[in-house]
Amino acid sequence: MKNVFYLKAIQEALIEEIERDPSVFLMGEDIGEYGGCFGVTRGMLKTFGSKRVVDLPMSETSFMGMAVGAAITGLRPIVEIMFMDFITLSSDAIINHAIKLRYIFGGGVKVPLVIRAPSGAGKRYGSSHSQSLESLFMNFPGLKIVAPSTPADAKGLLKSAIRDDNPVLFIENKGLYWTKGNIPESECLIPIGVANIRREGCDVTIATYSRMVDLALEAAQDLATEGIHVEVLDLRSLAPLDTDTLFNSVSKTGRLVTLEEGYLPTGVGAELSSLVVEHLFSRLKSPIYRIACEAVPIPYSPVLEDLAIPSKDKVIATIKKSCNFQSNTIYVRNKWNHQEHRMDI
C-alpha cells in the first residue's frame, strides 16, 4: 500500500494505461505543457509526447465528436473536460452519437471512450464552474457513469473505464483532488457497477458517491455517539447502478437517505428513491429523504454557497428525521421560500 492524493491516483491510472496500450491517448484543453487546469496531466506531455497527450483548441462541441470518430476507428481516447459544467457544449456528441452508435449499428461498432469530468462545488467558483451534472447523463441509455470517492477507487475505476469498450463518464470531484488515501502497489482494477459499503450500520442507509461519501462518513461517526448506526453506501457507479447492494442494505435498515452534490430535482436520489419504493415498499419504516444541492444556480458568496450544497449538519438532521419518523407527521417545504414546516395529518 502507498498513500497518495486522489489526483495522483488518477494520473497513475492514465500513465499505466498509456504505457500498456498504444491506442490509448489523452485529449483536452491545456493538458500538455500546462498540465491540465487542475494539474492531473502535469508532466505527461514530456514523458509521452504530443501524440499521446493532445492539446485541443477550445472546440468542445467538435472535439467530443472527434473523440467519437477516433473511438470507432480503432483508438481509445480519454477526453478531459476542463470543468464538468462545460460538458453541455459537448453533449450532442455524447447524447446523440457516442452512446447510440453501437445500438444503431446493430452492434457493428464499439465506442471505447472515456470522458473525465471534474465536478463539484465548494470552491467559490460560481455557477458555471461548480456543478455536478451526472444525474443529467443518467437519463441516457448506453453510457456508463462512475464517480469514485477514494484514490484507490479512482485509480481502479479509471483503469476499468479505459479498458471498457463502451463510453464511460468518469466523474472526478475537484474537492477530492488533494485528499489522500491508500492504494495498492500492484495493479488493482475496480469493476464498474459494484457499490461499496463504507461503514456498516443497522438503523439507516445513506446512499451517496464521490465527495459526499466523506460527509456521510463524518455524519455517521457523530451519530454513532448518539446511538444511531448509519450504513454508508458508496455507489461508485451511477450507471449501471448496483441495485443488489442498495436493496440489501435498505432491506436491512428499512430507511434510506440519499446524498448527492448535484441538483435535487430529478437527481440521483430521485432515481434511487423510485427504485427502492418499487422494490422494497413494505420494508420501509420511514419516507426516503433526499439531500442534494438546493435547486438554485450555485451562488458565489461563501455564505450562500455553503447553504446551497449539502453540509454535515444537514446530513445529521435528515438522518435524525428519518429515524424519528412518525406517520402522523410530515414535513412540507414551501415552494416559494423553501422553508420547511411540520404538518400534522
Add this chain to the structure above:
Amino acid sequence: MRHSQNNIKTLQRYYHDMLLIRRFEEKVLSFFDVSNKNKIFGTTHVYIGQEAVAVGVCSKLRQNDFITSTHRGHGHFLAKGGDPARIMAELFGKVTGYSKGKGGTQHMGDLSIGHLGSNGITGGGLPIATGAGFSIQYQKQDQVVVCFFGDGAANEGMFHESLNMAAIWSLPIIFICENNLYAMSTPIKNSFSVPDIATRACAYGIEGVIVDGMCVLDVAAKTEAAVEKARGGGGPTLLECKTYRFLGHSKNDLCAYRTREEESEWRKKDPLVQMETCLHHEGMSLQEFTAISNEVNQTIEDAVRFADDSPWPSSQELFTDLYC
C-alpha cells in the same frame, strides 16, 4: 472529346451507379404510398438530383477509406458499396437491415466498407470525420476520410471547429459540402454572407474548390486531386459541390419556398441525362443502355424482395447491442 475504351467503362460505371441511386430512391418514395401499405415509416430524405456527388466522390475512394454521411444518406451508402438489399431492409425496419432495424434512414453504417454512419444531426458527421482522420494519422495509415455535409451544416459551429482542427493537424480529410441551395426551406442567400461556401476554406488556411455537383466528371476529377493531396500528407480540402435536390427536403415537402422555374432550370442539368448524352456521343448502343437499366431494376427488385421476406426484429433485440 472522345474517351478511350477504358474510360467508357468508367463512364458506364458512373451511369450505372447514379441510376441505381435514382431508382432506389424512387422505390423508397413509392413505399410511403398508402397503396403500397406504408412499408417504410417515419420520414426520409431522398438524394434524387445529387447523385453525381456521391458517385463521383466515392469512385475515387478505396474500400477502407472512410465516409461520414448525412440525413440524406442513401446515395452515399450505395456509392460507397453498401448492399441495396440490406439498406432497403433497414428502411423496412427488418432485422436483416444494416442496423437490425434499430437505426433507420438516418442512423446506419457499415464499418467493413468504411461507412461511419448517416447522421440525423445536421453537421454531426463533421467532428466524427475529423476523429477518423485523426485516427488514421495516429495509426500511420494511408486511408482518407470523406465528410459529406450540406450547406445547412456549414452554418453549424461544428463546421468551423472541425475544419480548424483538421487544418491545424493536417488531417487526411476531404470535406464535401453538397450545396443544394436550401437548408430545408432556408435559401443560402438568407443564411450565408458569402456567395460561395468554398471561400470559407481560406479562414482555415486550406484549399477551397468549387465543383459542378451536377457533373460526375467534374466531381470525380476534383475529388481525385483532393484525395491524392490528403493521402500524400497534404491535409484537408473543402470541396463545394453546387447541386440541387429535385424533390423536397423530406417526403412531405411541397417546395413552396422555391419556384417551379428554378426547379426546371436545374432539371436541365440532371446528372443522369448529362451522362446519357455523353455516352450516346461515345457510341453506346440502345441495347447497352437497356442492359444497364435492366440490371439496376433487377437489383432494386431483389432488394425489395429481400427486405419484404426478411423477418421483423425479435423482442429480444430491443435490449441487445446497447453495451459491448
